[in-house]
Amino acid sequence: MLSELPAILIAGPFLAAFAVSIFTWLDSRYCYPITLIGLVVSLVSSTALLASIAQSGPIQYTFAGWSPPMGIELRIDLLNGLVLVIISCLALLNLPASRGFLQRDMPEKTGTFLALYLLFVTGLLGVTATSDLFNLYVLIEITSLASYAMIAMGASRRSPLASLNYVFIGVIGASFYLLGVGYLYIMTGSLNMSDVASLLPAIASSQAVMVAFVFCMVGVWIKMAFFPLHIWLPNAYTFAPLAASRAIAPLMTKVMIYVMIRLMVSVFGLDYIFEQLDLQQAVVGLAALAIIAGAVMALAQKELKRMLTYIIVAEIGYMVGGAWLGNQAGMTGAVLHIINDALMTFCLFLAAGNMAFVLKDLHFDNLKGLFRSMPLSMGGFALAGMSIVGIPPTCGFFSKWYLILGSLQADSHLFLVALIASSLISAVLFLRIIEKGFFEPLHSHGQAVHHQAEAPAGEAPPMMLIVLAVATVGLFAVGLLSGSIVSNLILPVLPGGLM
Amino acid sequence: MEAIESIRPLLAVLVSALVIPVLISSGGRPNIREAWTLLAGLIKFSIVVSMLPAVLKGQEFTVTLFQVLPGVPIAFRVDGLGLLFALVASFLWMVTSIYSIGYMRGLEEHSQTRYFSFFALALSATIGAAFAANLLTLYLFYEILSLSTYPLVAHHQDEKSRASGRKYLAYILGTSIGLVLPAMLICYHLAGTLEFSQQGFLAGQAGPTALLMLFLLLLFGFAKAAIMPLHSWLPAAMVAPTPVSALLHAVAVVKVGVFSIVRVMTGVFGIDLLAELSLGTAAGTIAAVTILIGSLIAMSQDELKRRLAFSTISQLSYIVLGVALLTPKGMIGGIMHIAMHAFGKITLFFCAGAIMVATGKKYISDMDGIGRAMPITLGAFFIGAMSVIGLPPCGGFISKWYLVLGTLQAENLVFLVVILTSSFLNAVYFLPIVYRGFFRPPPQQGGAASVQITEPIWCVVPLVVTAIGSIALFFYPELFIELVRRAVLRE
Numbered sequence: 001m002l003s004e005l006p007a008i009l010i011a012g013p014f015l016a017a018f019a020v021s022i023f024t025w026l027d028s029r030y031c032y033p034i035t036l037i038g039l040v041v042s043l044v045s046s047t048a049l050l051a052s053i054a055q056s057g058p059i060q061y062t063f064a065g066w067s068p069p070m071g072i073e074l075r076i077d078l079l080n081g082l083v084l085v086i087i088s089c090l091a092l093l094n095l096p097a098s099r100g101f102l103q104r105d106m107p108e109k110t111g112t113f114l115a116l117y118l119l120f121v122t123g124l125l126g127v128t129a130t131s132d133l134f135n136l137y138v139l140i141e142i143t144s145l146a147s148y149a150m151i152a153m154g155a156s157r158r159s160p161l162a163s164l165n166y167v168f169i170g171v172i173g174a175s176f177y178l179l180g181v182g183y184l185y186i187m188t189g190s191l192n193m194s195d196v197a198s199l200l201p202a203i204a205s206s207q208a209v210m211v212a213f214v215f216c217m218v219g220v221w222i223k224m225a226f227f228p229l230h231i232w233l234p235n236a237y238t239f240a241p242l243a244a245s246r247a248i249a250p251l252m253t254k255v256m257i258y259v260m261i262r263l264m265v266s267v268f269g270l271d272y273i274f275e276q277l278d279l280q281q282a283v284v285g286l287a288a289l290a291i292i293a294g295a296v297m298a299l300a301q302k303e304l305k306r307m308l309t310y311i312i313v314a315e316i317g318y319m320v321g322g323a324w325l326g327n328q329a330g331m332t333g334a335v336l337h338i339i340n341d342a343l344m345t346f347c348l349f350l351a352a353g354n355m356a357f358v359l360k361d362l363h364f365d366n367l368k369g370l371f372r373s374m375p376l377s378m379g380g381f382a383l384a385g386m387s388i389v390g391i392p393p394t395c396g397f398f399s400k401w402y403l404i405l406g407s408l409q410a411d412s413h414l415f416l417v418a419l420i421a422s423s424l425i426s427a428v429l430f431l432r433i434i435e436k437g438f439f440e441p442l443h444s445h446g447q448a449v450h451h452q453a454e455a456p457a458g459e460a461p462p463m464m465l466i467v468l469a470v471a472t473v474g475l476f477a478v479g480l481l482s483g484s485i486v487s488n489l490i491l492p493v494l495p496g497g498l499m
Numbered sequence: 500m501e502a503i504e505s506i507r508p509l510l511a512v513l514v515s516a517l518v519i520p521v522l523i524s525s526g527g528r529p530n531i532r533e534a535w536t537l538l539a540g541l542i543k544f545s546i547v548v549s550m551l552p553a554v555l556k557g558q559e560f561t562v563t564l565f566q567v568l569p570g571v572p573i574a575f576r577v578d579g580l581g582l583l584f585a586l587v588a589s590f591l592w593m594v595t596s597i598y599s600i601g602y603m604r605g606l607e608e609h610s611q612t613r614y615f616s617f618f619a620l621a622l623s624a625t626i627g628a629a630f631a632a633n634l635l636t637l638y639l640f641y642e643i644l645s646l647s648t649y650p651l652v653a654h655h656q657d658e659k660s661r662a663s664g665r666k667y668l669a670y671i672l673g674t675s676i677g678l679v680l681p682a683m684l685i686c687y688h689l690a691g692t693l694e695f696s697q698q699g700f701l702a703g704q705a706g707p708t709a710l711l712m713l714f715l716l717l718l719f720g721f722a723k724a725a726i727m728p729l730h731s732w733l734p735a736a737m738v739a740p741t742p743v744s745a746l747l748h749a750v751a752v753v754k755v756g757v758f759s760i761v762r763v764m765t766g767v768f769g770i771d772l773l774a775e776l777s778l779g780t781a782a783g784t785i786a787a788v789t790i791l792i793g794s795l796i797a798m799s800q801d802e803l804k805r806r807l808a809f810s811t812i813s814q815l816s817y818i819v820l821g822v823a824l825l826t827p828k829g830m831i832g833g834i835m836h837i838a839m840h841a842f843g844k845i846t847l848f849f850c851a852g853a854i855m856v857a858t859g860k861k862y863i864s865d866m867d868g869i870g871r872a873m874p875i876t877l878g879a880f881f882i883g884a885m886s887v888i889g890l891p892p893c894g895g896f897i898s899k900w901y902l903v904l905g906t907l908q909a910e911n912l913v914f915l916v917v918i919l920t921s922s923f924l925n926a927v928y929f930l931p932i933v934y935r936g937f938f939r940p941p942p943q944q945g946g947a948a949s950v951q952i953t954e955p956i957w958c959v960v961p962l963v964v965t966a967i968g969s970i971a972l973f974f975y976p977e978l979f980i981e982l983v984r985r986a987v988l989r990e
Contacts, residue, residue, distance in 0.1 A: 390676070391642045391646065392635070392639040393565075393573070393639055398567060401684065404680070404681065404684045405684055405687065408685065408688045409688065416681065420676065420677060420680065423680070424676055427668070427672055427673075427676065431665075435653070435661060435664065435665070438653075439650075439653050439660075439664070440661070479567070480564075480567060481565070482567055482568075483566040483572075
């Protein structure tokens with residue numbers, strides 16, 4: 001049973017996706033329960049996997065008995081075990097929280113959406129679990145295709161265009177990655193990660209390997225929206241249906257960060273990247289720039305969801321920079337931030353979704369006095385915002401701690417300044433909204449302000465609030481437990497080459 | 500130093516946070532809600548007092564909660580210094596809660612449930628900071644305190660109070676994230692620990708210039724101490740309801756700032772290192788400048804609460820100056836001033852609030868003859884003023900006496916002159932108010948039809964209590980002196 005877990009993990013949502021698409025024709029009432037079952041299966045098996053890995057080490061699984069490097073292999077260690085749990089957990093949590101949107105906004109398309117959603121989750125889980133470079137490409141494309149389709153289902157007239165834009169840029173990113181893998185295949189004759197990793201040191205001085213590395217990185221950076229390759233992200237995430245963006249925004253970029261770290265650690269090797277290539281300074285500098293640019297662009301926004309999308313751009317800078325600092329603290333911060341940022345972004349989008357469920361338009365002026373009508377959603381939003389700012393004991397503080405420590409150890413002052421500056425700017429971002437929501441009166445004494453015609457109708461449905469409450473508690477729980485998360489789950493997988 | 504593993508510090512911190520759900524759920528029934536606040540205050544104070552005998556015997560209460568970072572847990576340790584601060588804060592919270600009832604109902608304030616809830620949260624954070632065993636725990640509660648007091652500052656929700664709230668957070672949160680956070684990480688990077696210890700943990704970890712920079716980052720970073728030029732949030736925060744100004748912006752918040760600086764000086768750097776690098780003189784000089792300028796600006800303020808605010812800015816730096824003298828007497832004086840100034844200044848704020856409730860007057864120039872209608876209030880004001888000036892028979896005399904002795908011990912005549920000059924200035928800006936209130940005739944407007952002014956009883960009782968407290972501290976300062984001795988001299 002245990003040895004089959006990696007397959008069950010992915011087969012759960014995958015088979016459910018098929019079942020859902022069949023039941024869309026037969027009886028669409030069953031679509032939702034089937035989706036739920038599929039996601040529960042993946043959560044249970046990913047948790048069981050992580051527990052077993054923590055005790056007895058990495059698990060390998062080969063499909064159809066073809067042994068690597070010929071066959072496709074799934075290899076799950078603590079690093080991707082952790083990411084798998086996050087994916088399956090957030091994907092499951094998002095489902096009940098989004099049911100209201102599905103029933104209200106797309107009652108006839110619910111089945112289609114759920115099938116796509118399951119495919120998306122399947123893709124993410126596969127991307128995270130696989131240890132085959134080409135298989136990784138295929139799964140990234142499955143994930144992306146599902147997300148293109150979900151984004152295009154948005155209610156806004158601009159959704160299809162945003163999705164199309166994302167398709168174009170996404171395809172470019174995938175092509176870069178594929179080219180990089182092609183070079184690697186030519187040079188080594190293998191696609192299995194550990195196999196490639198064992199073959200690379202002998203040819204490390206080759207230009208082709210460097211090109212392969214750069215192509216892979218650029219591809220992944222486009223997919224994760226690393227500044228300045230981020231232009232597709234704000235529109236895609238803003239105009240997506242909330243049920244989709246609440247899963248895509250926290251998970252998609254984070255999984256791509258994981259892929260970057262996996263390629264760095266397990267394929268090319270940190271020795272190669274930091275000693276043979278002279279890219280570290282440039283990438284960390286770019287990450288600092290991403291952080292500042294994301295924060296400043298967020299500052300210029302007047303609509304809540306859009307602002308959040310730019311915060312994602314800044315947060316990506318955190319993780320890329322941390323991974324490229326080249327020391328243990330930085331890498332720890334980057335990995336910890338994958339978990340934390342997934343949780344924080346999820347929480348923020350949940351709260352924004354609750355508001356959007358009631359308000360429809362999240363222009364800042366509409367948020368005035370919202371604390372009175374939606375205290376719980378606003379409260380959750382405020383706490384998640386504090387986590388982005390990095391106020392202890394929320395989880396955001398602790399990953400920022402490791403990132404700052406890493407930049408101190410690496411003497412990377414630019415990155416340090418960027419981290420501190422973005423914390424300050426985030427404080428402005430969120431306090432601005434909190435001030436509006438908490439302290440500005442709903443009706444400005446007779447002045448004609450353009451808030452909605454109808455008065456806010458009160459809180460979002462209970463299910464949405466429960467999920468938000470769970471996620472908010474998670475912010476604190478992960479923060480307070482970050483000591484043991486780091487020492488038990490993150491430090492053991494970081495290669496010893498890191499200082 | 501004997502350590503006792505105990506959850507009492509944790510309970511003392513949590514009591515007021517745990518009562519918040521109860522406060523919210525009884526929001527519709529104000530009497531029950533306020534009863535809960537008072538009960539929580541009483542429990543909190545009792546728990547703090549229960550630790551007193553053991554601490555006086557030289558023991559310390561410790562509890563470790565979460566090992567959040569390698570070598571840095573979230574942990575509490577109750578020593579003399581922390582207990583002194585916690586005693587003052589938790590006692591004055593009870594008094595302020597009674598006062599709040601009179602004030603908030605007297606002015607028919609809105610959102611009282613929110614007010615009492617965040618007040619309770621602020622007190623949890625204050626006690627947490629007092630008991631923090633390391634810099635990270637201190638920082639954690641410092642930040643919680645900043646955020647929990649923001650809704651209290653912006654309470655009135657009009658443009659002015661929102662602007663003040665923005666200014667408040669810009670200064671407080673801006674410095675804590677912009678200066679303290681990197682400084683704390685540099686400390687951790689250098690020493691691998693953040694645990695307060697008697698000799699500090701930075702000695703020999705970096706060069707003098709780096710340590711000087713680090714010291715300045717921390718000194719200015721804890722901007723709640725309102726050291727100039729990072730002081731102007733405090734006068735702005737006076738838009739808050741008066742009980743907030745009284746407890747938070749004369750006692751809890753500002754003193755958490757000073758307390759943090761004291762912890763940094765004694766527990767992070769250590770007295771010996773400060774002396775070796777002449778950082779004591781640096782801090783003392785910065786504090787001395789704040790003392791004098793604060794007093795001078797206070798003289799020019801006509802709004803009573805603003806005058807009190809500038810007086811607070813000046814008095815806070817006495818504490819920093821005292822510790823920066825690095826002599827036993829100076830440190831005792833400085834730390835004693837945390838308690839002495841608390842009782843004196845809270846009395847003054849209570850009086851300002853009582854005057855506002857009874858007459859609606861905010862400006863000193865309108866207060867002619869007010870003592871005839873409100874003799875008890877103005878009498879208490881006189882006592883509070885004497886304590887802040889440092890005249891017997893009030894507690895402020897004791898701390899200033901030690902401060903003066905401290906400057907002599909350090910053979911630093913400049914600081915001596917600063918302390919004496921500022922005390923003179925204190926008299927110049929406080930005593931005319933008392934004179935005006937008692938001896939000038941009230942303005943004869945509207946003939947005899949002027950409304951009969953009565954002193955609101957819920958406001959008067961607390962200010963009498965704190966005024967008596969100020970006098971009592973003059974006659975019985977031994978308890979606090981003993982605690983400070985434990986904290987500073989580790990005898």
